[in-house]
Amino acid sequence: ETGVTQTPRHLVMGMxxxxxLKCEQHLGHNAMYWYKQSAKKxxxxxxxxxxxxxxxxxxxxxxxxxxCPNSSHLFLHLHTLQPEDSALYLCASSQETSGSPDTxxxxxGPGTRLTVL
Amino acid sequence: xxxxxxxxxxMFVQExxxxxxDCTYDTSDQSYGLFWxxxxxxxxxxxxxxxxxxxxxxxxxGRYSLNFQKARKSAxxxxxxxxxxxxxxxxxxxxxSSTGFxxxxxxxxxxxxVSP
Numbered sequence: 001e002t003g004v005t006q007t008p009r010h011l012v013m014g015m016x017x018x019x020x021l022k023c024e025q026h027l028g029h030n031a032m033y034w035y036k037q038s039a040k041k042x043x044x045x046x047x048x049x050x051x052x053x054x055x056x057x058x059x060x061x062x063x064x065x066x067x068c069p070n071s072s073h074l075f076l077h078l079h080t081l082q083p084e085d086s087a088l089y090l091c092a093s094s095q096e097t098s099g100s101p102d103t104x105x106x107x108x109g110p111g112t113r114l115t116v117l
Numbered sequence: 118x119x120x121x122x123x124x125x126x127x128m129f130v131q132e133x134x135x136x137x138x139d140c141t142y143d144t145s146d147q148s149y150g151l152f153w154x155x156x157x158x159x160x161x162x163x164x165x166x167x168x169x170x171x172x173x174x175x176x177x178x179g180r181y182s183l184n185f186q187k188a189r190k191s192a193x194x195x196x197x198x199x200x201x202x203x204x205x206x207x208x209x210x211x212x213x214s215s216t217g218f219x220x221x222x223x224x225x226x227x228x229x230x231v232s233p
Contacts, residue, residue, distance in 0.1 A: 040225070041225070042222070042223045042224060042226075043162075043208070043210075043221075043223040045220060045221065056220070088160055090160075090162060104150075104212065105152070105164055106164070106221060107164060108154070108161055108163070109161065110159055110160050110161040111160035113160070
């Protein structure tokens with residue numbers, strides 16, 4: 001595997017279900033990100049992890065719970081979601097979060113298309 | 118206020134022609150970075166090109182170039198010799214140094230359709 005991978009690619013869940021999204025990066029990066037992409041809205045940053053530590057929670061509801069066990073893996077645990085949470089969830093990684101263009105370009109995975117019924 | 122504005126919801130171009138996708142931005146930072154990403158129907162956001170606010174020359178990457186006009190706060194993407202595979206959504210994004218970490222703000226995107 002190369003780059004950033006995400007599983008599953010598609011997920012349909014009911015509002016009472018609990019599910020998890022998985023992201024894995026094979027780039028040797030230290031920072032990982034979750035984004036939400038809803039129809040007709042700009043990409044929204046949800047969470048940032050730098051060296052496994054959460055450095056940003058962009059006012060995300062608690063029904064979304066991230067987990068970063070190491071610099072290569074990032075999870076998004078989902079429970080009691082709402083239909084408006086249906087969206088494409090994108091994971092990204094970068095070498096670090098220093099603000100240098102050479103190290104801070106974010107590389108994205110293919111996303112998980114989530115539908116909440 | 119929206120920080121990245123992409124005013125073209127859709128653009129059409131014929132194969133082998135050049136096309137310009139518009140992006141304007143708003144920031145009070147002196148140091149910032151501008152990115153363009155391509156998103157095919159498969160969903161993955163593919164990094165295309167980067168322009169730093171202090172870069173004196175316009176960035177180029179193969180068929181992609183960025184027309185950076187700092188005074189006008191615009192960072193338009195130019196795709197030369199369009200190919201059918203260029204059909205996708207294109208997003209402009211900005212990183213501001215004041216945020217302290219790598220926070221990208223995205224525009225709403227432009228859908229490009231390349232016809233034979």
